[in-house]
Amino acid sequence: MSTEIILKDLIKKFGDHTVIQDLSATIQRGEFFTLLGSSGCGKTTLLRMIAGFNSVESGTISFNGRIINDMQPNERNIGMVFQNYAIFPHMNAFDNVAYGLKQRKIAKNEIKQRVMEALEVVKIADLAERMPTNMSGGQQQRVALARALVIKPDVLLMDEPLSNLDAKLRIEMRSAIRGLQQEFGITTVYVTHDQEETLAVSDRIAVMKNGEIQQIGTPEEVFRTPSNLFVANFIGKANAFQGEIEEISGNGMRIRIADGTSVFASVQNDHASTGQQVTVTARPNAIMFAKDSGIDAVIRSAHFLGMTYQYTVETMQGITAEVQSDAAYGTLCSVGSKVKLELNENRINVFDTEERAFAKVGSGNA
Numbered sequence: 280m281s282t283e284i285i286l287k288d289l290i291k292k293f294g295d296h297t298v299i300q301d302l303s304a305t306i307q308r309g310e311f312f313t314l315l316g317s318s319g320c321g322k323t324t325l326l327r328m329i330a331g332f333n334s335v336e337s338g339t340i341s342f343n344g345r346i347i348n349d350m351q352p353n354e355r356n357i358g359m360v361f362q363n364y365a366i367f368p369h370m371n372a373f374d375n376v377a378y379g380l381k382q383r384k385i386a387k388n389e390i391k392q393r394v395m396e397a398l399e400v401v402k403i404a405d406l407a408e409r410m411p412t413n414m415s416g417g418q419q420q421r422v423a424l425a426r427a428l429v430i431k432p433d434v435l436l437m438d439e440p441l442s443n444l445d446a447k448l449r450i451e452m453r454s455a456i457r458g459l460q461q462e463f464g465i466t467t468v469y470v471t472h473d474q475e476e477t478l479a480v481s482d483r484i485a486v487m488k489n490g491e492i493q494q495i496g497t498p499e500e501v502f503r504t505p506s507n508l509f510v511a512n513f514i515g516k517a518n519a520f521q522g523e524i525e526e527i528s529g530n531g532m533r534i535r536i537a538d539g540t541s542v543f544a545s546v547q548n549d550h551a552s553t554g555q556q557v558t559v560t561a562r563p564n565a566i567m568f569a570k571d572s573g574i575d576a577v578i579r580s581a582h583f584l585g586m587t588y589q590y591t592v593e594t595m596q597g598i599t600a601e602v603q604s605d606a607a608y609g610t611l612c613s614v615g616s617k618v619k620l621e622l623n624e625n626r627i628n629v630f631d632t633e634e635r636a637f638a639k640v641g642s643g644n645a
Contacts, residue, residue: 281308282342282433282466284329289338291324291490298324300490302338307483309464311457315477316487317513322470323438325487329468330436331355342433353382355434358427358465362439364419366411372398372422373407379430397429400459417448424456428463435460435467441476449473453480474514478502486510503626508558508634517560517628518600520574524555530640534559534629538596540574543624546637557637558630563589563603565626568612573619576600583611592618 284306291299298321306312314322327333329340331352339346347355366375376397380390398404401421411419420440427435440456441449457480460467471477477484478498486493486501486509494506505511508519522536531545536559544559576592579599588611590602602620612618629637 281464283308283344284434284466284468285339285341285344286325286329287339287341289325289328289340290336291321291328291333292336298490299328302490302492304485304492304495306466306468309466310482311460311467311469311480313469313471313477313481313484314487315471315474315484315513317472320487321490322487324490326436326438326468326470329434330357330359356430356432358430358432358435360420360423360427360435360437360440362442364411364416364423364443366419366422366426368411371408371410372403372414372425375411375422376426376429379426383430393429394425397425400428401425401455415448416444417452420444420452421455424459428459428465432465435465437467437469439471440469442471442473449476456480478514486513488513504636504639505628506636508560508630508636511560511628511630511636516563516601518563518566520559520561520598520600520622522557522559524551524553524557527551527553531624532629536574537598538574538594540572542622542627544627544629544637545625545640546629547640548629548631548637551631551637556632558634559622559627560630561600561622561627563601565623566600566602567604567621567623568602569619569621571619573621576618576620578612578614578616578618581611581614588612592620594620 286302286304289299289302314325316322324333328335331350335348339348373394376394377390380393395404398407401424403418403421406418441452444452453476481498483495483497484501485495488509494501494510502514511517520536522534524532525535526533531543533541533543534557535541574594576594578590579593580591582589586606588604588606592602593599
C-alpha cells in the first residue's frame with residue numbers, strides 16, 4: 280500500500296533562525312510531489328525532517344496516520360537519493376545496492392535476487408561488478424536509485440538527484456525516475472530548483488519561499504494560475520505591466536496599463552473596484568504582435584530557436600518584455616523593428632497591490 284504523508288504545523292529552527300515556518304501539506308498516496316524553490320528556501324531542510332535527519336521543533340509528520348517524529352531514520356523505511364550519489368567508492372555496483380539489505384539481515388540468496396532485479400530495473404545489470412570510479416555520472420546515479428528501490432521503501436526521498444549531470448543526461452534520467460516511480464507507485468518527495476525538471480516529472484508541486492509554501496498544485500495549475508506574483512515570476516518568465524482597473528463585468532475586467540493601452544482580462548475578484556492599481560503578467564507565449572492596435576514597442580533582440588522565435592522588446596515606457604512565437608509561421612523580425620503587442624486575455628494573470636492573484640473567470644475561487 281502506498282503511503283500518505285501529512286505534514287502539520289511544522290516548525291524548524293537552527294538557533295534563533297526559523298527555517299520552516301508553521302508549514303502544513305498533505306502528500307497523497309503514490310504521488311510524485313516536488314518541493315521547488317531557490318537555495319535557502321527550506322526545501323532540503325523539510326526533506327531531511329521527513330527522513331528523520333533533522334529534528335522537529337513543533338508540529339507533526341505522519342505516515343498513513345502514524346506520527347513518526349520520534350522514529351529513527353532507519354525505522355522509517357525510506358529510500359533516499361542524494362545530489363552527490365553517496366555511493367561507496369570501495370564497493371562495486373552490486374555491493375552498493377546490497378548494502379541496505381545486508382543491514383536488514385536479509386538472506387544471501389534473496390539479496391542476490393533482489394539486487395539483480397533492482398539493477399535490471401535501472402538498466403545497469405551488466406555493470407554489477409563495476410567500481411564507481413569506472414562509471415559515468417548517470418551510471419552512478421542509477422546505482423544510487425537502485426540502492427534506494429531495492430529495500431522496497433514506503434517513501435522515496437530525492438534531493439537534487441540530477442543537478443550534477445549534463446543537460447542531455449538529466450532529461451534521460453528524469454524520464455527514467457518518473458517511469459520507475461509510476462511503475463512501483465511509491466510516494467515520492469523530490470527536491471529541486473530546476474523549473475523545467477519540476478514541470479516534467481511532478482504530479483503536484485509545492486513552491487517554497489523563506490520556509491513557507493506559496494502554492495501547491497499540478498504543473499498546469501502552478502504555471503497557468505499562480506497564486507501570487509512570486510510564483511508567477513519563479514515558474515517560467517512572467518512579463519509584468521502595471522495598470523489600473525477601468526471597468527468590471529461578469530466575465531472579467533478591463534485594465535488600462537501604463538502606456539494608456541487597455542487590455543481585457545478574464546479574471547474576477549469580489550473586492551476589486553474601478554481605479555484599483557494592479558499588476559498584469561503575461562508569459563512570453565501569451566503576447567502576440569498585433570497589426571492595428573496594441574502596446575507600442577521596439578524589438579531589441581531576435582533569435583531563431585528552431586521551434587520558436589524568441590524576442591526581447593522594449594515598450595515606449597521602458598518596460599522590457601520577452602515574446603515567443605511559433606517559428607512555423609512567418610519570418611524572424613529584425614532588431615529595431617517597431618511592433619504593437621497584444622495580450623491574450625485568457626492567458627494573462629492579474630495581481631493586487633499585495634501581490635495576490637485574482638481568480639480566473641469560472642475557476643470558483645474568486
